[in-house]
Amino acid sequence: MMDEKDKKIKELKETLEKEKERYNKLEKEFKKTKHEFEEYKTQYPAIGQKKELPSFVKEDIKHLKKIPGQKKNHKGYSRRIPERIDFIKPLKLDICPDCGTELSETQEVRKRTIIDIPLTSKTINTQYEVHRKYCCKCKKLVEPEVPNALSNSPFGLNLMLFVVFLKTNMALPYNKIQQLLLIMYDLQISEGGLVNILFQVKKEFGEYYQTLEKKMRRVRTKHSDESGWRIDGINHNIWLFITKEIALYKIRKSRGSEVPAEFLRKQKNKVITCDGFSAYNKLKKLTGCLIQLCWFHILKNSRKHKKNYPEEATIIHDKLKQIYALAKSYNHKATDEQVEKLKKEIKWLAYPTYQHQEVKGFVNTLQERIDELFRFTQDSKIAGDNNLAERGLRKAVIIRKISNGSRSNKGAEILEVLLSIVETARLQKQNPLFFMHNILASES
Template identity: 30%
Template sequence: MYTKAEPVIENEKMIVVPPLPLGAVLHLPKFVKPNKNNLATQYYFWNRELMKEIWKLKDKKSDLEQELARANEKISELEKQNENLQSQKNRFLDMLFKKRKPNLIKEEKYEPILRTKESYVRATPQTIDEHRECKLQQCPFCNNELLKQIDSYQRIVEDIPDYEQQKAKSIQYTIHRYYCKHCKKIITAKPKDVLPKSRLGINTLLYVLHSKYRLRLSHDLIRENINTQFSLAVSDGQITDLLEKGCLAFQNKWQEIIETIKHSKTANSDETSWHIGKEKAWLWAFVGDKATRYTISETRGKGVAAEVLGKDYQGTVGCDFYSAYNQFKKKQRCWVHLLRKARELCGDKPTKERLAIKNKLSRIYQDILLFRSREDTTQTERNQKAKQIKNQLENIQTLCRIKSENENGKNLQKIINLCKKFSGELVVCVSNFTVLPENNTAERAIRPAVLMRRISDGSRSLKGAKIHETNLSVVETLKRENKKQDIFPVMKKLVLNYLASGG
């Protein structure tokens, strides 16, 4: 039985038990009447209600924790899907749009130079071909006679010739024949500077060669241009015949290019697919110090490179990681290809390890470019720098803290193996500044052939392939030798020398 609560005195201090709050009183059972005499009973039942509420909250908390765990799992799944979609998006963007290459060497900032009014005006030609005067006798407004002339000024206009002036000329040669009593033979006079067994002249040959190998036009467009500009009708067969005669006229230059490439100090090489008829073939490009040679072969084997450069080639070969170039002693592997492989690997699945190796390779390549930009380095410093970078490539797995039993798959291990295997062939450009760290030289040289392949899909026969490789090699080499000049006079000189030698 409950008794009335009385004050408790402890150490002469009175402790008073307060009544229940109003909110707690409302939750008491009906048989418990709230008054001052049963405070202990009230607190007992209030404590029971609080314990029930606590258990309800605990159950609700566990349910919320389970729901939160399910939500976190769903979020992680969505994040993985987002990463996959982002990698696909980046891959498609790389296929559609060319990436802007970052400038790895920090250049000094400069203030742009303000252009003057004269800089927007076309430059005055050095020679004037024709002089014309503009005079008036009467005023164009009132038709009255004009008085004496006040002054005059000059105006220069540059224009291409009229169609009538560009019209092709038809030249008829009367060829005389004579009898030699001494030789007892009939001697025939030969027309000078005329292609043998051809109804078309030298200028037409040069125009076809320039249109084919410099402008990369198809045979249809070449025929249309010749007919439109010069009123000269030619057929596909005649164009093919002119290309063959150009190949014969370029033979001496072609042999010179072959020897120049073999004795070049550096030679950048690349290859692309080609067609000879319906059979698949390969077009190779070899860019030396002073010449560019193209060769078309039915194989992509190492024998092609050995034939072009020679088995005992003493220079340095700039190339990618294709095994056909392993036969040469001195090689510089392409850094751009290596960085591209690392970048593509991160695009598929940008894990921590893949990003680490990509960033490490980028920093090494930037270090190489910065070191090559210095002009005051000695050969000893270059050799030491090459040795340092070689050690970094050999230990790149340790530097990037990548475990050998990594879960990232074989692709990451392939890049690590490339760095270890070709570490010595990736630093030749550090000890020898004449060697480039990338193979863009060969890729730019092979670009014209790729454009022509898109138009013609290759060569129709093996003979056509030989003509194509000879003419393209000579034209591209002549363009390298005469960068700021017209190559028409140079090509014409080669043709005239061929005719003078009895071709």
């Protein structure tokens, strides 16, 4: 009897120990979950609160941050009279419009210049009579090329480049392009016809696009950024590589480092300014490039932490603003001693003990990537921000919002080539229509 009783007591004790372990484990998980939830509530204080308005309704602006219009006592200006006058039309009266009395000879002439456009226009339909002649040496019929037209296209080059401009630079969907051509030029083109136009022009620009790729690889400093894209409803990414003179877009499935690595290849000691996305960190090993982190993104993140954890992150954000202002004040001519001073200021941020993991991780990242913070202070070709790439991606983002990406891989290939050409024209401050026309004229 005693043996059975001892056995039961032993089993109960073992069960109790297991339950204690289970309880302690659950208690730890509960505390961890509670801590994470408290941090989440700090970031998103509206969670769990009853809203009077739906989340998609924006609050009214209580006051304007900036007073609209020019400042008081500003220097006035008006539109200049055009240098080129196409028509001069005299306007005369013989009888007074008020009383009907016969008027004298002209006493003075007042000039008024009106700038206008044709309300609509008509297409120019040209029929070329192509004379084919026999060459006795080549033993075949030869003929002259039709000017300002691509082979096997019923449309002239001006019209085709205008369609490219509307699709890329103006970000118009196909139905709006059709509507504009019909209203302005009484010209009907199907959606398939528009796609075919873009595809033909894209093929003609293939060689120039390859030239842009070679230039982008060779240049010593460049910017890069990426954003989401969709092809037939499937998530992809649009990558941008950009300088002050050329832009290059790539649409790929991956957002990993293999995309820029495959394109850029060897980049030893060449600098890429970027937002600190993890793919660029691995890119250093794959290509040998150097990284300059975007300070606007750094300050944006520190501002977010300041809002969520004001007791810890306020001093971090304020300190980073001071450091960046000092770095910019050197005007790309900082000495090694001045750069070391800036790095010491960054290292100072690591001394306090931070309670929140996000703040701690943010500060630790700055310490780990401290060499990538101040390259711009000693090189005028390197920018301390990635605004150039941000602006370059804006057009693609607008196209994505309007057209929801591309319908096919073919459409994506068309866009990445044509958008590269048009954006390069913008960077070089050239008329995109003339820019494209000149490229095709030089290649023919």
